[in-house]
Amino acid sequence: MSALSLYQLVALMLLAIGFFGLVRRRTLVGMLIAVELMLNGAGLSIVAAAQLTDANATLGQLGTLLVMGLAAAEATLVLAIIVVVSRRFGTTEVGVVSTLKE
Amino acid sequence: MEILAKVAFGLYVLIILAGGLTAVSSTSLVRALVGLIVSFFGVAGMYLLLNTPFLAFMQMLIYVGAVCVLIFFAVMLTRADGRGEEAQGVGAKRRLYALAAALLPAGGLAALVVRHAVASKQLPVELDLPALGAGLLDQYALNFELISLVLLVAMSGAVLLAWERKEPK
Numbered sequence: 001m002s003a004l005s006l007y008q009l010v011a012l013m014l015l016a017i018g019f020f021g022l023v024r025r026r027t028l029v030g031m032l033i034a035v036e037l038m039l040n041g042a043g044l045s046i047v048a049a050a051q052l053t054d055a056n057a058t059l060g061q062l063g064t065l066l067v068m069g070l071a072a073a074e075a076t077l078v079l080a081i082i083v084v085v086s087r088r089f090g091t092t093e094v095g096v097v098s099t100l101k102e
Numbered sequence: 103m104e105i106l107a108k109v110a111f112g113l114y115v116l117i118i119l120a121g122g123l124t125a126v127s128s129t130s131l132v133r134a135l136v137g138l139i140v141s142f143f144g145v146a147g148m149y150l151l152l153n154t155p156f157l158a159f160m161q162m163l164i165y166v167g168a169v170c171v172l173i174f175f176a177v178m179l180t181r182a183d184g185r186g187e188e189a190q191g192v193g194a195k196r197r198l199y200a201l202a203a204a205l206l207p208a209g210g211l212a213a214l215v216v217r218h219a220v221a222s223k224q225l226p227v228e229l230d231l232p233a234l235g236a237g238l239l240d241q242y243a244l245n246f247e248l249i250s251l252v253l254l255v256a257m258s259g260a261v262l263l264a265w266e267r268k269e270p271k
Contacts, residue, residue, distance in 0.1 A: 004222030008215045010115055010148065014122060014141075016208035021126030023200035024192055029176045033125050033138050036169060040145050043161075051152045051226035058229060058237040062245070064157055068164045069249045073256035075172045080260035082176045092180050 007048035014041025028085065028092040032078045039071045111151060117144035131177045135170065142166050153226040156234065 014037055021034030043064040050060020086092050121144060124137025142165045149158035192200075238246050 001216070002219050002222040003224070005215055005219045006111070007148070007152070009212060010118065012208045012212050012215070013115075014118065014145075015211075016204040017119075017122040017126055019207065020200045020204035023203045024126065024197060026190070026192065027131070027180060029131055029173065029180055030126075030134060032173060032176065033131075033134055036138060036165070036173070037122055037125060037141060040142065040165070043157075044145055044148055047149060047152055047154055047157060051154065052222040053220060057227040058233060059242070061154055061157055061229065061234055062237055062242055065160060066245060066249055068160060069253060072164055072168055072172075073253050075169045076256045076260045077263075079172050079176050080263035082179060083264045086179050 002052075004048055004052040007052070008045055011041040011045035011048070014038065014044065026093050026095065028078070028082050028094060028097075031094070032075065032082075035078075036071060036075065039067060039074075043067045107151065110147070114144045114147040114151070117141070117147065131180065135173055135177060138173070139166055139170055142170070153228060156231055 018034045018036075018038030018041065021037065022031055025031045025034060046060050046064050046067065049055060050057050050063075082092055085097055089097050091097070118141050121137045121139070121141030125134045125141060126137075128134040128137060142161060146158040146161040149155070149161060
């Protein structure tokens, strides 16, 4: 098996773990942690593809930096949403938080 | 030297696996966060193996330094201890769905990756930091500006969302 395939399989492992957590977790914070795992796998996959093939290495590394920036932005927004939800409902359990407007 | 690289790869895979499994299955959210940090460090090791030390550094700085602190603030807002919201077990049905959601897409993609393997280089490309900076300011300047815009919008959106309106007296 080539080196690239090994790195891609590790990235897919992160994707699988992230999906598992996303469905299994009961609270918004747990789901946020799972999403961060998946984004990490995406970054690893992009860098591996750029570094181990003839593709543009600069583009790959900068793309991963972009993914990291998006992950930071996403974590900021989810934190704000968690603040609002926990203020209004008193909990961040996804089963409880199911009304948009009363 | 090749043996050493394989040993390091296997070690990082184990670190990522252990951290990731702790992150998704621990009943305490603080422990889950520590698992997430461990798995981030494993991915940073993978970046070092891929000959991209700058990305490994950024991984520590952005993910471990910024994103994890943000998630820790979110953990503090919820009841995260061993008797908190995550502590009640999930049903067998939910666990089955979670397993299916994990295995179906990743399994399909893994079959694709293994069957249609792209020819890969033995050694990763060597790219020095000035080339990266030149690309950021020259060819991909628009993307650089757009990501700063996205971060600005996300920041102001977060402030706006969490703003507590004062009730008029």
